[in-house]
Amino acid sequence: MHETDNNWNFCLGDFNNDGNLDLYCIAKNCTGSNKTEVHILSGANNFQSFLLQIGTILHETNDNWAFGVSDYCGHGNKDIYCIAKRNTNSKSTEIHILNGENNFQSFTCLSSFAQLPSYVLVQRVLLLP
Numbered sequence: 001m002h003e004t005d006n007n008w009n010f011c012l013g014d015f016n017n018d019g020n021l022d023l024y025c026i027a028k029n030c031t032g033s034n035k036t037e038v039h040i041l042s043g044a045n046n047f048q049s050f051l052l053q054i055g056t057i058l059h060e061t062n063d064n065w066a067f068g069v070s071d072y073c074g075h076g077n078k079d080i081y082c083i084a085k086r087n088t089n090s091k092s093t094e095i096h097i098l099n100g101e102n103n104f105q106s107f108t109c110l111s112s113f114a115q116l117p118s119y120v121l122v123q124r125v126l127l128l129p
């Protein structure tokens with residue numbers, strides 16, 4: 001992995017469920033895909049190869065954003081929690097959850113939509129085109 005800067009955030013999570021924590025390197029802007037990108041380094045070989053490099057459905061982000069990794073939907077794949085801290089349309093801290101089931105190409109899991117806390121539901125409505 002090349003040198004990084006404030007455009008990058010890092011989180012640990014087991015992407016491929018092999019028992020080794022992998023390193024999620026999140027490129028917020030100046031990405032080739034013009035989306036927030038995730039580059040996941042394999043913990044099985046001490047982070048010497050990538051398990052996934054992909055542009056997510058989330059637009060480019062900046063220092064107003066923080067990220068975390070956990071299985072929100074309970075499907076066994078880790079989701080990425082994208083937290084918008086300020087300058088949001090809702091004037092509140094927002095959480096956007098990228099679905100780990102399809103390599104972060106959708107927000108949350110529609111199957112569990114009804115179970116989402118109300119603040120996520122509000123955010124989900126804001127995300128609709």
Ligand SMILES: [Ca+2]
Pocket residue numbers: 013014015016017018019020021022043044
């Ligand atoms: Ca792993």
